[in-house]
Amino acid sequence: MTEPLDRMRSLVAELNLYGRQYYTQDSPTVSDKEYDALYDELAALERETGTTLPDSPTRRVGGEILKGFEPHRHLARLWSLDKAQNADDLAAWEQRVKKLIADFNAKNPERPLPDPEYVVELKYDGLTLNLTYRDGELVQASTRGNGTVGEGILAQVRTIRSVPLTVPFANGTFEVQGEGYMRLSVLEKYNETAAEPLKNARNAAAGALRNLDPRTTASRKLDAFFYNVGFLEGDVRLTNHRQMMDFLRENHFPVNPYLRYFADFSELTEELAAIADRRHTLDYLIDGAVVKITDFATREALGYTDKFPRWAIAFKFEAEETTTVLESVSWEVGRTGKITPLARVEPVELAGVTVQNCTLNNIGDIERKNLTRALGTRVFIRRSNDVIPEILGKADDSEVGGEIVYPTVCPGCGSPLEMRGAHLFCNNRLGCKPQVVGRITHFASRDCMDIETFSGKTAEQLYEELNVHDPADLYGLAADDLVKLERFGEKKASNLLASIEKSKTRDLAAFLNALGIPNTGKATAKTLADHYGDLDRLMAADAEELIALPxxxxIVAESIASFFRDPLVQESIARMRAAGVRAEADRPAAEAADAGHPLFGKTVVLTGTLTTMTRDEAAKRLEALGAKVSGSVSKKTDLVIAGESAGSKLTKARDLGVAVLEDEEELARLLGL
Known part of the structure; x- marks a missing residue:
């Protein structure tokens, strides 16, 4: 057995080298025929010996169809990026960064931060990948998901030949982030013989990676670029972006050759314009560029908002434009009763996507753009920030087409419409099916009450067959009623009722978001929940009080106040609370904590994996005791709680002499468990 295994190891090393040269370095040294001959020899030896080495290229071939995607909890959070829509937004971000650095240096003259240096990277338009390596071997791959938990797609990612299955760094666990994408040339070649051509490279990559059949993923011949190390344990300490990129390259990850560093922000701004001008020459889609601070100590000092790192920003390119024919306009009813015009245009390719529908926003938008008589005429369209298609106006303003007829009654229920400013509204809140279905669907969604398996079709069926016209009606559903519905068996009914019951414990921020208060969203709902901590206090607040909040x-303050003055809203909330919906703050207000508790007022950092609870659960319990939970270790940290596989934070805590708690029994005692 030794001789065949030695040959197999030699072949694997040789083939992986050729693979890196071809897929990562773009400099092949052997022909496809030579590579295939070596590959076939390796495959034959594997069949003969019944052994496949961990880093064998044959492991990339798609295997059996999977039953479903398993959730994967990331070792470190994957953050979203704040967006700069134009040069003014970018300049404002630079000023914020400089002010934060100046403020930090004024408070910490003994360890000042350096003058900011920036790195510019391309912003890829594919699907975010999060890869986990343990002791040198790829052990998991997942999508971004909600930033904390994604979907495991290891079998799919193994088919990407530029992704290393093993790496030289074998001293622990680390996670890297990158983007899976399909080259435009590969898409074009694929479509030449495909039974069903793919519409665009973006959807082709995302669809391939989220396909349960890895063979489908393999057939798309995807690529990847990597740009971040999100988690790293062991004796390697990265202090800046250059070192991180070197770490990725040394471990055979494909890194885009485009990386530019700038000390002069005006030069950086000029470079962004140059990238936008030459983006059409690339063989892959980008929708902008990312600007980051290079120094990691500065990143740590600047920290994060609830959503974004303060030390990075995505610069969105001006959208590409083209012309097409405006074919028709329909009118859609939203959950707030707003009637929105939707334009149907002759299908056209724009920024790698086939566009058929464009929003017209409202009647004021139609009239301002001289589109009242534009049906059948050629119009300019733009994918605003490369995402939302919009009509800019007629290609020839003198051309007269068919008239866009404004509705006088609701297309959903036939009720008379009311004009408020530039918008049309249907006031039949309880009897307009699209409104009711939209409100209930929103109420049940993941960021709101998180009622699992609930969809728009479920809401529509409950509306039509069980007279569910308000979110509060969900809490009065009975199993006997549900099992009589089409496509509802006992198990589905039981699961839905269990999920509805579970939703009663959702925190106040989620409940406020679920209510769908006009002109507010998830962030405002959290602001309200954090400030008031009690639903009754919020409902009693007037606009003058609300406007003082960050x-x-x-307009938002008046929307909130008038929403809670509405008798229908008050009745709905009362019914939900009577049914057991708690709508309580996620954690007790700070004044409710025991000031005598040893953790009260302490700054605590969690690291590693806890065996008795998740880190989020531990954080909530700590905050309930009056502790402040931080994401980074500094001299101001009072305690680091270290679970299994704790990494650099534990090392830093010991270097700084910060107290460390590794005994989970002692932790449970402190938390009162």
Whole structure:
């Protein structure tokens, strides 16, 4: 057996080298025929010996169809990026960064941060990948998901030949982030023989990676670029972006050759314009560029908002434009009763996507753009920030087409419409099916009450067959009623009722988001929940009080106050609370904590994996005791709680002499468990 295994190891090393040269370095040294001959020899030896080495290229071939995607909890959070839509937004971000650095240096003269240096990277338009390596071997791959938990797609990612299955760094666990994408040339070649051509490279990559059949993924011949190390344990300490890129290259990850560093922000701004001008020459889609601070100590000092790192920003390119024919306009009813015009255009390719529908926003938008008589005429369209298609106006303003007829009654229920400013509204809140179905669907969605398996079709069926016209009606559903519905067996009914019951414990921020208060969203709901901590206090607040809150302007304040004055809203909330919906703050207010508790007022950092609870659960319990949970270790940290596989934070805590708690029994005692 030794001789065949030695030959197999030699072949694997040789083939992986040729693979890196071809897929990662773009400099092949052997022909396809030579590579295939070596590959076939290796495959024959594997069949003969019944052995496949961990890093064998044959492991990339798609295997059996999977039954479903398993959730994967990331070792470190994958953050979203704040967006700069134009040069003014970018300049404002730079000023914020400089101010934060100046403020930090004023408070910490003994360890000042350096002058900011920036790195510019391309912003790829594919699917985010999060890869986990343990002791040098790829052990998991997942999608971004909600930033904390994604879907495991290891079998699919193994088919990407530029992704290393093993790496030289074998001293622990680390996670890297990158983007899976399909080259435009590969898409074009694929479509030449495909029974069903793919519409665009973006959807081709995302669809392939989220396909339960890895053979489908393999057939798309995807690629990947990597740009971040999100988690790293062991004796390697990265202090800046250059070192991180070197780490990725040394471990055979494909890194885009485009990386530019700038100390002068005006030069950086000029470079962004140059990237936008030459993006059409690339063999892959990008929808912008990413600007980051290079120094990691500065990144740590600047920290994060609830959503974004303060040390990075995505610069969105001006959208590409083209012309097409405006074919028709329909009118859609939203959950708030707003009637929105939807334009149907002659299908056209724009920024790698086939566009058929465009929003017209409202009647004011139609009239401002001289589109009242534009049916059948050629119009300019733009994918605003490369995402939302919009009509800019007629290609020839003198051309007269068919008239866009404004509705006088609701297309959903036939009720008379009311004009409010530039918008049409249907006021039949309880009897307009699209409104009711939209509100209930929103109420049940993941960021709201998180009622699992609930969909728009479920809401529509409950509306039509069980007279569910308000979110509060969900809490009165009975199993006997549900099992009589089409496609509802006992198990489905039981699962739905269990999920509805579970939703009663959702926190106040989620409940406020679920209510769908006009002119507010998830962030505002959290602001309200954090400030008031009690639903009754919020419902009693007037606009003058609300406007004093951060990021709450006059229009939003009046929307919130008038929403809670509405008798129908008050009745709905009362019914839900009577049914057991708690709508309580996620954690007790700080004043409710025991000031005598040893953790009260302490800054605590969690690291590693806890065996008795998740880190989120531990964080909530700590905050309930009056502790402040931080994401980074510094001299101001009072305690680091270290679970299994704790990494650099534990090392830093010991270097700084910060107290460390590794005994989970002692932790449970402190938390009162």
């Amino acid at each position: 990021d709450v302007g006059g």
